[in-house]
Amino acid sequence: MNTQVQDPVSPKPMPEPARLEIRNLRRNFQGREVVSDVSLKVMPGQVTCLLGPSGCGKSTTLRMIAGVDMQDSGEIYVDGALVCDTVHRVPPEARSIGLMFQDFALFPHLSVAQNVGFGLSGTRGEKQARIEDLLEKVGLLSALKKFPHELSGGEQQRVALARALAPRPSVMLMDEPFSGLDERLKDEIRDSTLEVLKAEGAAVLLVTHEPDEAMRMADEIALMRDGRIVQQGAPYNIYNAPVDKRSAAFFSDIN
Ligand code: ADP
Ligand code: MG
Numbered sequence: 001m002n003t004q005v006q007d008p009v010s011p012k013p014m015p016e017p018a019r020l021e022i023r024n025l026r027r028n029f030q031g032r033e034v035v036s037d038v039s040l041k042v043m044p045g046q047v048t049c050l051l052g053p054s055g056c057g058k059s060t061t062l063r064m065i066a067g068v069d070m071q072d073s074g075e076i077y078v079d080g081a082l083v084c085d086t087v088h089r090v091p092p093e094a095r096s097i098g099l100m101f102q103d104f105a106l107f108p109h110l111s112v113a114q115n116v117g118f119g120l121s122g123t124r125g126e127k128q129a130r131i132e133d134l135l136e137k138v139g140l141l142s143a144l145k146k147f148p149h150e151l152s153g154g155e156q157q158r159v160a161l162a163r164a165l166a167p168r169p170s171v172m173l174m175d176e177p178f179s180g181l182d183e184r185l186k187d188e189i190r191d192s193t194l195e196v197l198k199a200e201g202a203a204v205l206l207v208t209h210e211p212d213e214a215m216r217m218a219d220e221i222a223l224m225r226d227g228r229i230v231q232q233g234a235p236y237n238i239y240n241a242p243v244d245k246r247s248a249a250f251f252s253d254i255n
Contacts, residue, residue: 017080019044019203020065020171025074027060035060035071036227040205042171047197047204049214049235052224053250058207061224062173065205066099067092079170098169098202100177104160106148113144116162134162137196154185161193165200172197175207190216211251215239223247 018041027035035057042048050058063069065076067084075085078097083090106115113131120127135141138158148156157177164172177193178186194217197204208214214221214235221238223231231243242248 016044018042018077019079020205021077021080022061022065023075023077025061025064025071025076027057027064027069027071034227035064038074038224038227038229040222040229040232042203042205043220044203045198045201046219047194047206047217048220048222049218050205050207050222050224051211051214051218052209054209056224057227058209058224059175062175062205062207066097066173067095096170098164098167098172100160100164100172100174102176102179104157104177106156106159106163108148110147111144112140112146112148112151112159115148115159116166118163119167121167130166131162134166135159137199138162139192153181154189157181157189158192158196161196165196165202168200170203172202172204173207174204176209177206178208178213186213187216193217211239223250 020042021040023039025035025038026033038057038061040048040050050061052058060069064071064084067090070084070089071086073086076083078095082088083095107118110118112135116131116134117127120130122130132141132144135144138161140155140158140162143151143155143159148159151159178189181189190213206214206217218235221233221235222229223238223243225246231238231247238247239251242251
């Protein structure tokens with residue numbers, strides 16, 4: 001007989017809520033549906049990759065989440081709170097969303113530290129501590145007083161990452177953030193970016209058309225095609241059990 005005393009009232013831990021959840025998003029342009037019934041979640045500390053060929057509707061999906069475009073139907077939740085459906089619409093700057101795009105632009109007339117601190121609130125000391133913490137994480141603490149034109153492309157990218165993470169957004173949206181970079185630097189920058197995202201515990205929705213980038217960075221992949229998510233799961237499972245021949249072919253150019 002089990003003599004251990006069981007506590008009959010101790011509850012199971014609550015499942016951790018999603019940082020971002022989108023439900024049944026749709027978007028038409030001139031009568032053509034480019035996003036069709038897209039649903040997905042991004043969990044705390046995880047990188048979810050929205051992966052699919054050019055033109056399949058990835059950026060349109062991200063733009064609706066960011067609040068710079070509006071869906072025809074469906075809902076968007078951040079930290080469990082509705083930020084947009086067809087009736088309610090929280091403005092982009094109030095959604096606790098960090099953004100990073102290919103054409104990220106640093107403020108050219110501001111120093112690295114000023115760029116990172118741009119969207120921060122709090123006391124001077126708090127801001128300074130946050131700026132230094134992030135610049136340390138991206139390996140650019142020594143460049144604090146430099147200006148963007150004094151940095152390489154890869155370094156500017158790291159400052160942009162620090163700037164986007166600085167206000168501790170609930171979710172980071174990254175749209176093909178590495179596509180402008182030199183092919184030889186990409187893997188190294190992907191790895192160092194992932195390290196920073198993990199150190200920050202960020203919840204990330206990363207858009208890419210490159211399967212190897214998704215395999216390298218994602219905890220979860222949502223495979224998109226013609227406006228729909230056709231398969232979703234762990235990278236290993238998606239790679240090993242593609243849903244059909246088109247998915248298999250899409251992955252086949254990974255070395
Ligand atoms: P992806 O980011 O996956 O390459 P997009 O979301 O940018 O794809 O585009 C999906 C489709 O929607 C494309 O065919 C594109 O031409 C079309 N599209 C995107 N934005 C607009 C717009 N503002 N007006 C009309 N068509 C658009
Ligand atoms: Mg795009």
